[in-house]
Amino acid sequence: MHAPYPGGVAVVKLGEADSQVASVTFNDKRVLTLRTSEGFYALVGIALDATPGPHKLHGVVENGGIKLDFTTAFEVKAKAYPAQHLKINPRFLQPSKTDQERIEREVPIIVKAREHWSDAAPATLTLDLPSVGRLSARFGLRRVLNGQERAPHAGLDVAVPTGAPVRAAAAGRVVHIGDFFYAGQSVFVDHGQGFITVYIHLSRIDVREGEIVERGALLGAVGATGLVTGPHLHWGVLLNGTYVDPELFLRR
Ligand SMILES: [Zn+2]
Known part of the structure:
Protein backbone atom coordinates (compact mmCIF):
# COMPACT_ATOMS: atom_id res chain seq x y z
CA MET A 1 0.00 0.00 0.00
CA HIS A 2 2.85 2.44 0.73
CA ALA A 3 2.91 4.59 -2.42
CA PRO A 4 4.26 7.95 -1.28
CA TYR A 5 3.95 9.97 -4.50
CA PRO A 6 1.37 12.45 -5.87
CA GLY A 7 -1.90 10.54 -6.32
CA GLY A 8 -0.70 7.78 -3.99
CA VAL A 9 -0.95 6.92 -0.31
CA ALA A 10 1.76 7.37 2.34
CA VAL A 11 1.61 4.81 5.13
CA VAL A 12 3.21 6.54 8.12
CA LYS A 13 3.89 4.67 11.34
CA LEU A 14 2.93 6.82 14.31
CA GLY A 15 3.60 4.44 17.16
CA GLU A 16 3.12 0.97 18.55
CA ALA A 17 -0.15 -0.95 18.57
CA ASP A 18 -1.12 0.53 21.95
CA SER A 19 -0.55 4.12 20.75
CA GLN A 20 -2.77 6.77 22.36
CA VAL A 21 -3.01 8.88 19.19
CA ALA A 22 -6.51 10.38 19.12
CA SER A 23 -6.56 12.14 15.75
CA VAL A 24 -4.30 12.98 12.82
CA THR A 25 -4.61 15.72 10.20
CA PHE A 26 -2.84 16.54 6.94
CA ASN A 27 -3.39 20.01 5.47
CA ASP A 28 -6.12 20.45 8.11
CA LYS A 29 -8.07 17.39 6.90
CA ARG A 30 -8.66 14.36 9.12
CA VAL A 31 -6.59 11.32 8.11
CA LEU A 32 -7.52 7.64 8.26
CA THR A 33 -5.64 5.70 10.95
CA LEU A 34 -5.16 1.99 11.25
CA ARG A 35 -4.21 -0.12 14.28
CA THR A 36 -2.63 -3.52 13.61
CA SER A 37 -0.57 -5.89 15.76
CA GLU A 38 2.56 -4.25 14.24
CA GLY A 39 1.67 -0.68 15.09
CA PHE A 40 -0.47 2.37 14.66
CA TYR A 41 -0.42 3.94 11.19
CA ALA A 42 -1.77 6.92 9.27
CA LEU A 43 -2.84 6.37 5.67
CA VAL A 44 -2.39 9.73 3.99
CA GLY A 45 -3.90 10.49 0.59
CA ILE A 46 -1.46 12.63 -1.43
CA ALA A 47 -2.92 15.07 -3.95
CA LEU A 48 -1.88 14.85 -7.60
CA ASP A 49 -0.56 18.42 -7.36
CA ALA A 50 1.47 17.78 -4.17
CA THR A 51 5.09 18.93 -4.27
CA PRO A 52 7.72 16.20 -3.90
CA GLY A 53 9.74 16.58 -0.69
CA PRO A 54 9.00 16.60 3.03
CA HIS A 55 5.41 17.05 4.28
CA LYS A 56 4.04 17.23 7.81
CA LEU A 57 1.33 15.27 9.58
CA HIS A 58 -0.20 16.79 12.70
CA GLY A 59 -1.56 14.63 15.47
CA VAL A 60 -3.03 14.71 18.94
CA VAL A 61 -2.16 12.17 21.63
CA GLU A 62 -4.66 11.78 24.44
CA ASN A 63 -3.58 10.16 27.67
CA GLY A 64 -5.59 10.35 30.88
CA GLY A 65 -7.48 13.44 29.69
CA ILE A 66 -4.27 15.25 28.74
CA LYS A 67 -3.89 16.22 25.08
CA LEU A 68 -0.49 16.67 23.44
CA ASP A 69 0.16 17.82 19.88
CA PHE A 70 2.85 16.25 17.74
CA THR A 71 4.19 16.54 14.21
CA THR A 72 5.66 13.81 12.02
CA ALA A 73 7.38 14.34 8.68
CA PHE A 74 7.11 12.05 5.68
CA GLU A 75 8.60 12.24 2.23
CA VAL A 76 6.64 12.57 -1.02
CA LYS A 77 8.53 11.19 -4.01
CA ALA A 78 8.16 12.43 -7.58
CA LYS A 79 6.06 10.53 -10.09
CA ALA A 80 5.57 11.34 -13.78
CA TYR A 81 2.21 10.49 -15.35
CA PRO A 82 1.66 10.20 -19.10
ZN1 LIG B 1 -12.62 9.58 -15.87
Missing part, protein backbone atom coordinates in the same frame (compact mmCIF):
# COMPACT_ATOMS: atom_id res chain seq x y z
CA ALA A 83 -0.45 12.70 -21.07
CA GLN A 84 -3.73 11.98 -22.82
CA HIS A 85 -5.01 14.17 -25.68
CA LEU A 86 -8.79 14.41 -26.10
CA LYS A 87 -11.22 16.34 -28.29
CA ILE A 88 -14.30 17.39 -26.34
CA ASN A 89 -17.43 19.51 -26.75
CA PRO A 90 -16.15 23.15 -26.47
CA ARG A 91 -19.08 23.84 -24.09
CA PHE A 92 -17.04 22.15 -21.38
CA LEU A 93 -13.91 24.24 -21.99
CA GLN A 94 -15.68 27.60 -22.34
CA PRO A 95 -18.80 27.23 -20.15
CA SER A 96 -21.55 29.81 -20.77
CA LYS A 97 -22.42 32.27 -17.99
CA THR A 98 -25.34 30.04 -16.96
CA ASP A 99 -23.11 26.95 -16.92
CA GLN A 100 -20.41 28.87 -15.00
CA GLU A 101 -22.95 29.85 -12.34
CA ARG A 102 -24.05 26.23 -12.07
CA ILE A 103 -20.43 25.05 -11.73
CA GLU A 104 -19.81 27.59 -8.94
CA ARG A 105 -22.97 26.50 -7.11
CA GLU A 106 -21.87 22.87 -7.33
CA VAL A 107 -18.31 23.33 -6.03
CA PRO A 108 -19.18 23.57 -2.30
CA ILE A 109 -21.61 20.65 -2.59
CA ILE A 110 -18.93 18.46 -4.18
CA VAL A 111 -16.26 19.57 -1.67
CA LYS A 112 -18.60 18.73 1.22
CA ALA A 113 -19.25 15.24 -0.20
CA ARG A 114 -15.52 14.68 -0.86
CA GLU A 115 -14.56 15.73 2.67
CA HIS A 116 -17.27 13.79 4.48
CA TRP A 117 -15.92 12.27 7.72
CA SER A 118 -17.29 9.45 9.85
CA ASP A 119 -15.41 8.09 12.85
CA ALA A 120 -15.85 4.35 12.32
CA ALA A 121 -12.80 2.71 10.71
CA PRO A 122 -13.33 0.99 7.34
CA ALA A 123 -13.88 -2.77 7.62
CA THR A 124 -11.40 -3.23 4.77
CA LEU A 125 -9.21 -1.23 2.41
CA THR A 126 -9.68 -3.75 -0.40
CA LEU A 127 -12.02 -2.60 -3.17
CA ASP A 128 -13.65 -4.38 -6.10
CA LEU A 129 -13.84 -2.81 -9.56
CA PRO A 130 -17.44 -1.41 -9.60
CA SER A 131 -18.10 -2.33 -13.21
CA VAL A 132 -16.31 -4.99 -15.20
CA GLY A 133 -14.62 -3.81 -18.38
CA ARG A 134 -11.47 -2.52 -20.01
CA LEU A 135 -9.60 0.17 -18.04
CA SER A 136 -9.75 2.93 -20.64
CA ALA A 137 -8.10 5.83 -18.76
CA ARG A 138 -5.83 5.30 -15.79
CA PHE A 139 -5.57 7.59 -12.80
CA GLY A 140 -3.22 10.58 -13.03
CA LEU A 141 -3.17 11.08 -16.80
CA ARG A 142 -2.32 14.68 -17.65
CA ARG A 143 -5.33 15.84 -19.65
CA VAL A 144 -4.85 17.90 -22.80
CA LEU A 145 -8.33 18.89 -23.98
CA ASN A 146 -8.62 20.44 -27.46
CA GLY A 147 -4.90 21.28 -27.14
CA GLN A 148 -5.12 22.89 -23.66
CA GLU A 149 -3.59 21.28 -20.55
CA ARG A 150 -6.32 20.93 -17.88
CA ALA A 151 -6.73 19.22 -14.51
CA PRO A 152 -5.29 15.68 -14.46
CA HIS A 153 -7.52 12.60 -14.48
CA ALA A 154 -8.42 11.99 -10.83
CA GLY A 155 -10.08 8.60 -11.24
CA LEU A 156 -10.09 5.34 -13.16
CA ASP A 157 -12.28 4.96 -16.27
CA VAL A 158 -13.87 1.66 -17.16
CA ALA A 159 -15.21 1.32 -20.72
CA VAL A 160 -18.67 -0.22 -20.33
CA PRO A 161 -21.86 0.44 -22.25
CA THR A 162 -24.76 2.56 -20.97
CA GLY A 163 -26.97 0.51 -18.70
CA ALA A 164 -24.24 -1.81 -17.36
CA PRO A 165 -24.50 -2.27 -13.58
CA VAL A 166 -22.36 -0.17 -11.21
CA ARG A 167 -21.74 -1.90 -7.89
CA ALA A 168 -20.42 -0.69 -4.53
CA ALA A 169 -16.65 -1.29 -4.36
CA ALA A 170 -17.01 -2.21 -0.65
CA ALA A 171 -19.61 -1.94 2.09
CA GLY A 172 -20.48 1.59 3.14
CA ARG A 173 -23.11 4.27 3.34
CA VAL A 174 -24.36 6.50 0.51
CA VAL A 175 -23.53 10.00 1.74
CA HIS A 176 -24.35 12.01 -1.37
CA ILE A 177 -26.07 11.68 -4.71
CA GLY A 178 -26.10 14.53 -7.22
CA ASP A 179 -26.24 15.59 -10.85
CA PHE A 180 -23.30 17.87 -11.66
CA PHE A 181 -22.16 19.81 -14.74
CA TYR A 182 -18.88 17.92 -15.17
CA ALA A 183 -19.55 14.69 -13.25
CA GLY A 184 -23.16 14.09 -14.31
CA GLN A 185 -25.17 11.76 -12.10
CA SER A 186 -22.93 10.82 -9.19
CA VAL A 187 -22.95 8.64 -6.07
CA PHE A 188 -20.58 9.06 -3.09
CA VAL A 189 -20.18 6.06 -0.75
CA ASP A 190 -18.46 6.51 2.62
CA HIS A 191 -16.51 3.50 3.91
CA GLY A 192 -15.33 5.22 7.09
CA GLN A 193 -12.71 7.79 8.18
CA GLY A 194 -12.67 9.68 4.89
CA PHE A 195 -12.26 6.56 2.74
CA ILE A 196 -14.87 7.37 0.09
CA THR A 197 -15.62 5.96 -3.36
CA VAL A 198 -17.30 8.01 -6.11
CA TYR A 199 -19.17 6.74 -9.17
CA ILE A 200 -19.84 9.29 -11.90
CA HIS A 201 -21.45 9.85 -15.34
CA LEU A 202 -24.25 7.40 -14.36
CA SER A 203 -27.43 7.07 -16.45
CA ARG A 204 -29.44 5.88 -13.46
CA ILE A 205 -29.10 5.89 -9.67
CA ASP A 206 -30.71 3.06 -7.69
CA VAL A 207 -29.83 4.13 -4.11
CA ARG A 208 -30.91 6.90 -1.78
CA GLU A 209 -28.84 9.20 0.42
CA GLY A 210 -28.25 7.63 3.82
CA GLU A 211 -28.68 4.08 2.55
CA ILE A 212 -26.30 1.41 3.88
CA VAL A 213 -24.91 -0.72 1.05
CA GLU A 214 -23.11 -4.04 1.06
CA ARG A 215 -20.05 -4.74 -1.09
CA GLY A 216 -21.35 -5.43 -4.60
CA ALA A 217 -24.74 -3.74 -4.05
CA LEU A 218 -26.26 -2.23 -7.18
CA LEU A 219 -25.77 1.57 -7.07
CA GLY A 220 -27.00 2.42 -10.56
CA ALA A 221 -26.09 2.09 -14.21
CA VAL A 222 -23.26 3.31 -16.42
CA GLY A 223 -24.08 6.33 -18.56
CA ALA A 224 -22.70 9.35 -20.37
CA THR A 225 -23.94 12.25 -18.20
CA GLY A 226 -21.67 15.28 -17.62
CA LEU A 227 -18.33 15.80 -19.39
CA VAL A 228 -17.71 12.63 -21.41
CA THR A 229 -16.67 11.56 -24.87
CA GLY A 230 -18.82 8.41 -24.59
CA PRO A 231 -20.44 6.12 -22.02
CA HIS A 232 -18.09 4.85 -19.30
CA LEU A 233 -17.79 4.63 -15.55
CA HIS A 234 -15.45 7.12 -13.92
CA TRP A 235 -14.54 5.76 -10.50
CA GLY A 236 -12.85 7.88 -7.85
CA VAL A 237 -11.33 6.96 -4.48
CA LEU A 238 -10.77 9.55 -1.76
CA LEU A 239 -8.64 9.67 1.38
CA ASN A 240 -8.58 12.85 3.49
CA GLY A 241 -10.60 14.67 0.82
CA THR A 242 -8.00 13.90 -1.87
CA TYR A 243 -8.41 11.72 -4.96
CA VAL A 244 -5.91 8.85 -4.98
CA ASP A 245 -5.23 6.02 -7.43
CA PRO A 246 -8.08 3.46 -7.17
CA GLU A 247 -5.80 0.70 -8.46
CA LEU A 248 -3.85 0.82 -5.16
CA PHE A 249 -6.92 -0.70 -3.44
CA LEU A 250 -8.01 -3.29 -6.00
CA ARG A 251 -8.08 -6.91 -4.93
CA ARG A 252 -5.00 -8.65 -6.35
Whole structure:
Protein backbone atom coordinates (compact mmCIF):
# COMPACT_ATOMS: atom_id res chain seq x y z
CA MET A 1 0.00 0.00 0.00
CA HIS A 2 2.85 2.44 0.73
CA ALA A 3 2.91 4.59 -2.42
CA PRO A 4 4.26 7.95 -1.28
CA TYR A 5 3.95 9.97 -4.50
CA PRO A 6 1.37 12.45 -5.87
CA GLY A 7 -1.90 10.54 -6.32
CA GLY A 8 -0.70 7.78 -3.99
CA VAL A 9 -0.95 6.92 -0.31
CA ALA A 10 1.76 7.37 2.34
CA VAL A 11 1.61 4.81 5.13
CA VAL A 12 3.21 6.54 8.12
CA LYS A 13 3.89 4.67 11.34
CA LEU A 14 2.93 6.82 14.31
CA GLY A 15 3.60 4.44 17.16
CA GLU A 16 3.12 0.97 18.55
CA ALA A 17 -0.15 -0.95 18.57
CA ASP A 18 -1.12 0.53 21.95
CA SER A 19 -0.55 4.12 20.75
CA GLN A 20 -2.77 6.77 22.36
CA VAL A 21 -3.01 8.88 19.19
CA ALA A 22 -6.51 10.38 19.12
CA SER A 23 -6.56 12.14 15.75
CA VAL A 24 -4.30 12.98 12.82
CA THR A 25 -4.61 15.72 10.20
CA PHE A 26 -2.84 16.54 6.94
CA ASN A 27 -3.39 20.01 5.47
CA ASP A 28 -6.12 20.45 8.11
CA LYS A 29 -8.07 17.39 6.90
CA ARG A 30 -8.66 14.36 9.12
CA VAL A 31 -6.59 11.32 8.11
CA LEU A 32 -7.52 7.64 8.26
CA THR A 33 -5.64 5.70 10.95
CA LEU A 34 -5.16 1.99 11.25
CA ARG A 35 -4.21 -0.12 14.28
CA THR A 36 -2.63 -3.52 13.61
CA SER A 37 -0.57 -5.89 15.76
CA GLU A 38 2.56 -4.25 14.24
CA GLY A 39 1.67 -0.68 15.09
CA PHE A 40 -0.47 2.37 14.66
CA TYR A 41 -0.42 3.94 11.19
CA ALA A 42 -1.77 6.92 9.27
CA LEU A 43 -2.84 6.37 5.67
CA VAL A 44 -2.39 9.73 3.99
CA GLY A 45 -3.90 10.49 0.59
CA ILE A 46 -1.46 12.63 -1.43
CA ALA A 47 -2.92 15.07 -3.95
CA LEU A 48 -1.88 14.85 -7.60
CA ASP A 49 -0.56 18.42 -7.36
CA ALA A 50 1.47 17.78 -4.17
CA THR A 51 5.09 18.93 -4.27
CA PRO A 52 7.72 16.20 -3.90
CA GLY A 53 9.74 16.58 -0.69
CA PRO A 54 9.00 16.60 3.03
CA HIS A 55 5.41 17.05 4.28
CA LYS A 56 4.04 17.23 7.81
CA LEU A 57 1.33 15.27 9.58
CA HIS A 58 -0.20 16.79 12.70
CA GLY A 59 -1.56 14.63 15.47
CA VAL A 60 -3.03 14.71 18.94
CA VAL A 61 -2.16 12.17 21.63
CA GLU A 62 -4.66 11.78 24.44
CA ASN A 63 -3.58 10.16 27.67
CA GLY A 64 -5.59 10.35 30.88
CA GLY A 65 -7.48 13.44 29.69
CA ILE A 66 -4.27 15.25 28.74
CA LYS A 67 -3.89 16.22 25.08
CA LEU A 68 -0.49 16.67 23.44
CA ASP A 69 0.16 17.82 19.88
CA PHE A 70 2.85 16.25 17.74
CA THR A 71 4.19 16.54 14.21
CA THR A 72 5.66 13.81 12.02
CA ALA A 73 7.38 14.34 8.68
CA PHE A 74 7.11 12.05 5.68
CA GLU A 75 8.60 12.24 2.23
CA VAL A 76 6.64 12.57 -1.02
CA LYS A 77 8.53 11.19 -4.01
CA ALA A 78 8.16 12.43 -7.58
CA LYS A 79 6.06 10.53 -10.09
CA ALA A 80 5.57 11.34 -13.78
CA TYR A 81 2.21 10.49 -15.35
CA PRO A 82 1.66 10.20 -19.10
CA ALA A 83 -0.45 12.70 -21.07
CA GLN A 84 -3.73 11.98 -22.82
CA HIS A 85 -5.01 14.17 -25.68
CA LEU A 86 -8.79 14.41 -26.10
CA LYS A 87 -11.22 16.34 -28.29
CA ILE A 88 -14.30 17.39 -26.34
CA ASN A 89 -17.43 19.51 -26.75
CA PRO A 90 -16.15 23.15 -26.47
CA ARG A 91 -19.08 23.84 -24.09
CA PHE A 92 -17.04 22.15 -21.38
CA LEU A 93 -13.91 24.24 -21.99
CA GLN A 94 -15.68 27.60 -22.34
CA PRO A 95 -18.80 27.23 -20.15
CA SER A 96 -21.55 29.81 -20.77
CA LYS A 97 -22.42 32.27 -17.99
CA THR A 98 -25.34 30.04 -16.96
CA ASP A 99 -23.11 26.95 -16.92
CA GLN A 100 -20.41 28.87 -15.00
CA GLU A 101 -22.95 29.85 -12.34
CA ARG A 102 -24.05 26.23 -12.07
CA ILE A 103 -20.43 25.05 -11.73
CA GLU A 104 -19.81 27.59 -8.94
CA ARG A 105 -22.97 26.50 -7.11
CA GLU A 106 -21.87 22.87 -7.33
CA VAL A 107 -18.31 23.33 -6.03
CA PRO A 108 -19.18 23.57 -2.30
CA ILE A 109 -21.61 20.65 -2.59
CA ILE A 110 -18.93 18.46 -4.18
CA VAL A 111 -16.26 19.57 -1.67
CA LYS A 112 -18.60 18.73 1.22
CA ALA A 113 -19.25 15.24 -0.20
CA ARG A 114 -15.52 14.68 -0.86
CA GLU A 115 -14.56 15.73 2.67
CA HIS A 116 -17.27 13.79 4.48
CA TRP A 117 -15.92 12.27 7.72
CA SER A 118 -17.29 9.45 9.85
CA ASP A 119 -15.41 8.09 12.85
CA ALA A 120 -15.85 4.35 12.32
CA ALA A 121 -12.80 2.71 10.71
CA PRO A 122 -13.33 0.99 7.34
CA ALA A 123 -13.88 -2.77 7.62
CA THR A 124 -11.40 -3.23 4.77
CA LEU A 125 -9.21 -1.23 2.41
CA THR A 126 -9.68 -3.75 -0.40
CA LEU A 127 -12.02 -2.60 -3.17
CA ASP A 128 -13.65 -4.38 -6.10
CA LEU A 129 -13.84 -2.81 -9.56
CA PRO A 130 -17.44 -1.41 -9.60
CA SER A 131 -18.10 -2.33 -13.21
CA VAL A 132 -16.31 -4.99 -15.20
CA GLY A 133 -14.62 -3.81 -18.38
CA ARG A 134 -11.47 -2.52 -20.01
CA LEU A 135 -9.60 0.17 -18.04
CA SER A 136 -9.75 2.93 -20.64
CA ALA A 137 -8.10 5.83 -18.76
CA ARG A 138 -5.83 5.30 -15.79
CA PHE A 139 -5.57 7.59 -12.80
CA GLY A 140 -3.22 10.58 -13.03
CA LEU A 141 -3.17 11.08 -16.80
CA ARG A 142 -2.32 14.68 -17.65
CA ARG A 143 -5.33 15.84 -19.65
CA VAL A 144 -4.85 17.90 -22.80
CA LEU A 145 -8.33 18.89 -23.98
CA ASN A 146 -8.62 20.44 -27.46
CA GLY A 147 -4.90 21.28 -27.14
CA GLN A 148 -5.12 22.89 -23.66
CA GLU A 149 -3.59 21.28 -20.55
CA ARG A 150 -6.32 20.93 -17.88
CA ALA A 151 -6.73 19.22 -14.51
CA PRO A 152 -5.29 15.68 -14.46
CA HIS A 153 -7.52 12.60 -14.48
CA ALA A 154 -8.42 11.99 -10.83
CA GLY A 155 -10.08 8.60 -11.24
CA LEU A 156 -10.09 5.34 -13.16
CA ASP A 157 -12.28 4.96 -16.27
CA VAL A 158 -13.87 1.66 -17.16
CA ALA A 159 -15.21 1.32 -20.72
CA VAL A 160 -18.67 -0.22 -20.33
CA PRO A 161 -21.86 0.44 -22.25
CA THR A 162 -24.76 2.56 -20.97
CA GLY A 163 -26.97 0.51 -18.70
CA ALA A 164 -24.24 -1.81 -17.36
CA PRO A 165 -24.50 -2.27 -13.58
CA VAL A 166 -22.36 -0.17 -11.21
CA ARG A 167 -21.74 -1.90 -7.89
CA ALA A 168 -20.42 -0.69 -4.53
CA ALA A 169 -16.65 -1.29 -4.36
CA ALA A 170 -17.01 -2.21 -0.65
CA ALA A 171 -19.61 -1.94 2.09
CA GLY A 172 -20.48 1.59 3.14
CA ARG A 173 -23.11 4.27 3.34
CA VAL A 174 -24.36 6.50 0.51
CA VAL A 175 -23.53 10.00 1.74
CA HIS A 176 -24.35 12.01 -1.37
CA ILE A 177 -26.07 11.68 -4.71
CA GLY A 178 -26.10 14.53 -7.22
CA ASP A 179 -26.24 15.59 -10.85
CA PHE A 180 -23.30 17.87 -11.66
CA PHE A 181 -22.16 19.81 -14.74
CA TYR A 182 -18.88 17.92 -15.17
CA ALA A 183 -19.55 14.69 -13.25
CA GLY A 184 -23.16 14.09 -14.31
CA GLN A 185 -25.17 11.76 -12.10
CA SER A 186 -22.93 10.82 -9.19
CA VAL A 187 -22.95 8.64 -6.07
CA PHE A 188 -20.58 9.06 -3.09
CA VAL A 189 -20.18 6.06 -0.75
CA ASP A 190 -18.46 6.51 2.62
CA HIS A 191 -16.51 3.50 3.91
CA GLY A 192 -15.33 5.22 7.09
CA GLN A 193 -12.71 7.79 8.18
CA GLY A 194 -12.67 9.68 4.89
CA PHE A 195 -12.26 6.56 2.74
CA ILE A 196 -14.87 7.37 0.09
CA THR A 197 -15.62 5.96 -3.36
CA VAL A 198 -17.30 8.01 -6.11
CA TYR A 199 -19.17 6.74 -9.17
CA ILE A 200 -19.84 9.29 -11.90
CA HIS A 201 -21.45 9.85 -15.34
CA LEU A 202 -24.25 7.40 -14.36
CA SER A 203 -27.43 7.07 -16.45
CA ARG A 204 -29.44 5.88 -13.46
CA ILE A 205 -29.10 5.89 -9.67
CA ASP A 206 -30.71 3.06 -7.69
CA VAL A 207 -29.83 4.13 -4.11
CA ARG A 208 -30.91 6.90 -1.78
CA GLU A 209 -28.84 9.20 0.42
CA GLY A 210 -28.25 7.63 3.82
CA GLU A 211 -28.68 4.08 2.55
CA ILE A 212 -26.30 1.41 3.88
CA VAL A 213 -24.91 -0.72 1.05
CA GLU A 214 -23.11 -4.04 1.06
CA ARG A 215 -20.05 -4.74 -1.09
CA GLY A 216 -21.35 -5.43 -4.60
CA ALA A 217 -24.74 -3.74 -4.05
CA LEU A 218 -26.26 -2.23 -7.18
CA LEU A 219 -25.77 1.57 -7.07
CA GLY A 220 -27.00 2.42 -10.56
CA ALA A 221 -26.09 2.09 -14.21
CA VAL A 222 -23.26 3.31 -16.42
CA GLY A 223 -24.08 6.33 -18.56
CA ALA A 224 -22.70 9.35 -20.37
CA THR A 225 -23.94 12.25 -18.20
CA GLY A 226 -21.67 15.28 -17.62
CA LEU A 227 -18.33 15.80 -19.39
CA VAL A 228 -17.71 12.63 -21.41
CA THR A 229 -16.67 11.56 -24.87
CA GLY A 230 -18.82 8.41 -24.59
CA PRO A 231 -20.44 6.12 -22.02
CA HIS A 232 -18.09 4.85 -19.30
CA LEU A 233 -17.79 4.63 -15.55
CA HIS A 234 -15.45 7.12 -13.92
CA TRP A 235 -14.54 5.76 -10.50
CA GLY A 236 -12.85 7.88 -7.85
CA VAL A 237 -11.33 6.96 -4.48
CA LEU A 238 -10.77 9.55 -1.76
CA LEU A 239 -8.64 9.67 1.38
CA ASN A 240 -8.58 12.85 3.49
CA GLY A 241 -10.60 14.67 0.82
CA THR A 242 -8.00 13.90 -1.87
CA TYR A 243 -8.41 11.72 -4.96
CA VAL A 244 -5.91 8.85 -4.98
CA ASP A 245 -5.23 6.02 -7.43
CA PRO A 246 -8.08 3.46 -7.17
CA GLU A 247 -5.80 0.70 -8.46
CA LEU A 248 -3.85 0.82 -5.16
CA PHE A 249 -6.92 -0.70 -3.44
CA LEU A 250 -8.01 -3.29 -6.00
CA ARG A 251 -8.08 -6.91 -4.93
CA ARG A 252 -5.00 -8.65 -6.35
ZN1 LIG B 1 -12.62 9.58 -15.87
